[in-house]
Amino acid sequence: MMTAFESHALPLLLLLLLTPINASIHDYSNETFTHRSDAFFFHGGSEALTAKSFIRFETVTFTRPPESASVQGRMQQNTGLVEAIVLEVRDRNRIGGSYLKSDLICCDPKLAKERICNLGEVIIQKNPDNLELPKRIKTFFQGIEEQAQMDTMALDINATGMYYLYFMFCDPSLKGTTIQGRTVWRNPKGYLPGKMAPLMTLYGFMSLAYLLLGLCWFLRFVQFWKDIIHLHYHITAVIALGMCEMAVWYFEYANFNSTGTRPMGVTLWAVTFTSVKKTLSRLLLLVVSMGYGVVRPTLGGNRIAYRVLLLGLLYFVASEALELVEHLGNINDFSGKTKLLLVLPVVCLDSCFILWIFSSLSKTLEKLQTRRNLAKLELYRKFTNTLAVSVLLSIAWIGFELYFNATDPLSELWQIAWIIPAFWCLLSYALLLVICVLWAPSRNPTRYAYLEETGDDFDEEGISLTSSVAKITGDVAAKLDRKTDLAFGEDLEEDKRE
Numbered sequence: 001m002m003t004a005f006e007s008h009a010l011p012l013l014l015l016l017l018l019t020p021i022n023a024s025i026h027d028y029s030n031e032t033f034t035h036r037s038d039a040f041f042f043h044g045g046s047e048a049l050t051a052k053s054f055i056r057f058e059t060v061t062f063t064r065p066p067e068s069a070s071v072q073g074r075m076q077q078n079t080g081l082v083e084a085i086v087l088e089v090r091d092r093n094r095i096g097g098s099y100l101k102s103d104l105i106c107c108d109p110k111l112a113k114e115r116i117c118n119l120g121e122v123i124i125q126k127n128p129d130n131l132e133l134p135k136r137i138k139t140f141f142q143g144i145e146e147q148a149q150m151d152t153m154a155l156d157i158n159a160t161g162m163y164y165l166y167f168m169f170c171d172p173s174l175k176g177t178t179i180q181g182r183t184v185w186r187n188p189k190g191y192l193p194g195k196m197a198p199l200m201t202l203y204g205f206m207s208l209a210y211l212l213l214g215l216c217w218f219l220r221f222v223q224f225w226k227d228i229i230h231l232h233y234h235i236t237a238v239i240a241l242g243m244c245e246m247a248v249w250y251f252e253y254a255n256f257n258s259t260g261t262r263p264m265g266v267t268l269w270a271v272t273f274t275s276v277k278k279t280l281s282r283l284l285l286l287v288v289s290m291g292y293g294v295v296r297p298t299l300g301g302n303r304i305a306y307r308v309l310l311l312g313l314l315y316f317v318a319s320e321a322l323e324l325v326e327h328l329g330n331i332n333d334f335s336g337k338t339k340l341l342l343v344l345p346v347v348c349l350d351s352c353f354i355l356w357i358f359s360s361l362s363k364t365l366e367k368l369q370t371r372r373n374l375a376k377l378e379l380y381r382k383f384t385n386t387l388a389v390s391v392l393l394s395i396a397w398i399g400f401e402l403y404f405n406a407t408d409p410l411s412e413l414w415q416i417a418w419i420i421p422a423f424w425c426l427l428s429y430a431l432l433l434v435i436c437v438l439w440a441p442s443r444n445p446t447r448y449a450y451l452e453e454t455g456d457d458f459d460e461e462g463i464s465l466t467s468s469v470a471k472i473t474g475d476v477a478a479k480l481d482r483k484t485d486l487a488f489g490e491d492l493e494e495d496k497r498e
Contacts, residue, residue: 026183027181030179051159058181062141063146071173073144085124089163206246217436224442248269249270262327278319279312290360404417
């Protein structure tokens with residue numbers, strides 16, 4: 001049975017999943033409490049913490065309305081109670097009267113008479129396996145004072161888990177109370193939340209992977225610089241952007257881990273690198289699928305080129321907006337509908353890219369088969385198979401991601417959540433690696449470089465490839481001349497014999 005507290009906390013926690021935590025230092029600036037059932041509460045933060053972590057309360061101050069303070073006696077003590085409650089997500093059913101089959105959150109006179117709880121306090125059932133949790137920290141207003149400040153203290157966390165902090169009060173006369181101050185959450189290895197810590201390692205690993213790929217590509221690029229085509233420059237740009245993207249994200253997370261905050265400037269650079277790289281990666285797949293530099297020397301006129309650029313521009317804007325909301329937005333500023341409105345354009349534009357890519361691939365394969373360009377045909381078949389496998393894997397992973405988020409709304413599986421973004425990083429890198437292998441610079445550029453057709457189609461596998469298109473043309477022309485001279489000579493000898 002779900003308590004009244006849970007019925008409100010669940011949608012609040014689901015909303016929390018829409019954007020990552022912006023800092024391990026949670027600041028409160030005159031925030032108000034939300035009324036639910038017979039209690040008022042404010043969500044103070046949630047993070048994945050490992051053993052030997054702590055939550056430190058610094059200058060947390062509660063301010064009640066003047067009319068609430070004026071009705072109290074000047075010499076009275078404990079004229080209002082606000083509780084800070086820290087719980088591990090698996091103990092959420094121990095807050096409120098669910099274990100008593102009651103929808104109450106606060107203790108009423110009947111339960112107090114039965115000595116189950118204290119009147120005016122939140123009902124809490126201790127975890128028999130860890131009597132320290134859920135943890136209750138009390139702060140009292142004194143006399144007619146309008147403010148009450150929590151003692152500066154650090155709460156030690158001795159068990160790994162996803163922890164939530166709520167500030168709550170049960171006294172209706174405190175309605176309108178606000179909170180200000182901050183709490184600091186820190187893991188043993190730094191301020192980076194446990195859910196995000198594996199991503200810093202991932203970005204460091206991917207930075208080295210892109211660096212290695214870039215080094216291999218650069219050596220190949222320099223070795224065969226005379227045979228470079230325009231497509232190679234596009235591939236180089238994507239590799240460089242991928243390297244910068246992973247490096248910036250790594251340093252952004254490293255800074256977060258050491259300071260507890262995320263500077264907007266660094267995060268903005270990381271988000272922009274991600275959006276630019278995602279856009280250029282999709283454009284690279286599209287122009288390769290169209291046969292640019294392989295089957296056709298251009299994209300087929302200004303009209304198609306403008307469409308490609310327009311699609312890329314729209315995708316960049318949509319992706320940048322979504323990334324900014326996810327990494328710089330505040331959970332209180334964006335609702336689920338707003339998030340959905342930002343996701344839909346990206347999904348639609350991704351679908352446009354996929355349809356256009358496979359449509360172009362189909363036409364390119366058909367054209368190569370008609371021309372009997374067997375080397376290029378085999379190249380594009382390998383590329384098509386790789387792309388098809390990646391699309392199928394993407395669809396399967398999207399299904400898994402939806403299932404994962406639907407079955408784990410409170411981040412109980414936070415320790416494996418990092419595999420979801422890790423998959424997309426690895427898939428993007430794998431696709432780029434395949435393109436680098438298939439279209440690597442070499443002494444035989446004609447296996448993928450565009451050759452102007454002359455009416456007769458030559459099987460490229462039957463031609464001895466050299467590093468110069470002019471030389472190939474010259475060799476073929478010389479062979480044709482020798483065949484013509486030989487045939488003409490044989491005709492003259494036959495005439496003489498006759």
